[in-house]
Amino acid sequence: MSTRIDVTADPVRDRCLLTTDHLSPRRLPSSPGVVRVALVAAGALLLAGDEVRIEVVAEGPVRVEIVETAGTVAYAMRGGAARWDVDIRLTDGASxxxxxxxxxxxxxxxxxxTTTAHLxxxxxAQLRESLVLGRYGEVGGTLRTATRAWIDDxxxxxxxxxxxxxxxSGWAILGxxxxxxxxxxxxxRLPDTPHTLQLEGPGSVARQLVQKQHESDLIRTPV
Known part of the structure; x- marks a missing residue:
């Protein structure tokens, strides 16, 4: 099973089909041409053995905005492991x-x-990922991430x-x-800043390394 957000542009009213699994997507009020969806945890997350999968599919000239109502905490897993996979597919002018x-x-x-995007x-697409290694006073556990994005092929x-x-803790990673x-x-592409890497194709990665999450100002990056 997957949490799925499936949006199709429509001149009368954009269609939105929502499927609940570990997360419950709920449509929010929005202006014409925009579909806003909140993601609400349907139970305790993230625990050993959890395999969270979120699929976002949008077709046509519609802007999909996803709102998370709270952060996610991956708890101690006592030798177990968990996954969090996101799959994005946008066609026909969707954003x-x-x-x-x-x-x-x-x-x-x-x-x-993992995050996989096909556009x-x-x-x-404009995606923010804010990773925090450990709660206050903790070293934090193990996290492996993989990101892949395509435009056409x-x-x-x-x-x-x-x-x-x-x-x-290596100097080339988090220090x-x-x-x-x-x-x-x-x-x-985002505007050029000291924190921004311009990709070879039409895209950018803006990144900051901070000790406390609220110290980052990327939320104010113009997009």
Whole structure:
């Protein structure tokens, strides 16, 4: 099963089909041409053995906005592991705006997190991923992430990060920072800033490494 948000543009009223699994998507009021959906946890998350999968499919000239009502905490898993997988598919001019709340990996947690995005040319996506390694006073558990994004058949972004405690303190990864805050755009570029990497194709990755999540100002990055 998957949590699924399926949106189709319609000149009268955009259609939105929502499917609940670990997360319960709920449609919110919005202006014409915009579909806003809140993601609400349907139970305790994230625990050992959980396999969360979120699918977002949008077709036609509609803007989908996903709102998370709270952050997610991956709790100690006592030798177990969990997954958090996101699959995005946009066609025919659709756009997606998803500024996620913090994803906290507690001490003893072991999480694999993937994001896969397929965009037809002319579609855009703006995604914020805010990863926090450990609750206050904790070192934090193990997190591995993988991101893949395509525009049509062209691979735009491929990134794998091993954020396990024994590797992430290296100078080329997190160093002394505890939080990795990232805004990724697909289908268009952000303005040039010291924190922004421009991809070879139409896309950008803006990133800040901070000790406390609220110290990042990427939420104010113009998009």
């Amino acid at each position: 997606l705006h998803w500024y996620a709340e913090p994803f906290v990996v507690s001490a003893g947690a072991d999480v694999t997190r 037809a040319r002319g579609c855009t 062209d691979l735009l972004l491929a990134e794998d990060l091993d954020l396990s405690p024994e590797t992430r 002394a920072a505890r939080c990795l805050d990232t805004v990724t755009t697909l289908g268009f």
